[in-house]
Amino acid sequence: MGHLVYGGTMYEFEDRLLAHLQVVVERKLMKMECFFLTWHPQCLADTEMSVWISPHSPIAFHFSGSREPKISKAWVVALNAISHTSRGLMAISEEDAVKYLRENPGVR
Template identity: 35%
Template structure:
């Protein structure tokens, strides 16, 4: 079981699969500089948090293998996150085609530089 750590003080335990889907949705919204609320149940009590660009978040996984992504669940979570009530963990919809999981990289991957265009060949001069 992994956890979502909010501002180094609040830890919300959850399954790695749920955490991976939340990470995609949360980071997409924060990349767009969108702030939003998040509500989860921890130890039979409701915890509500505010996510914004300046809040420190940590996604801690129990397993190194990244769970397969369910596009339908990502879309559902993104819709819920954009609602008036903010992001809550909605149940995962059924899907038939789930790809094999892949390992989680230890460090963020560096984007590749685009290939340099090759100069046009010189015309033959006779």
């Protein structure tokens, strides 16, 4: 399990999901975009967490695995598309990303 460190707090994510979030977060921050990042923590059933991500606050990604996770273009495309909705960037599984792209064929 890896960690996103933001605002002095560590948030735990599975390494592969964290790697995909990192790609999308980096792209948004390079464009100076602010947004919510929302997820369901594995350790807290039925709980949703959100943090407001701003280019003016330091952020760090720490991975526990020794190998760099393989990045899925489809997963990144879905996460990026979702990040432009009113809910902001939602941390979804690769399976849910594929489903999202099937249900939204215009997203690329």
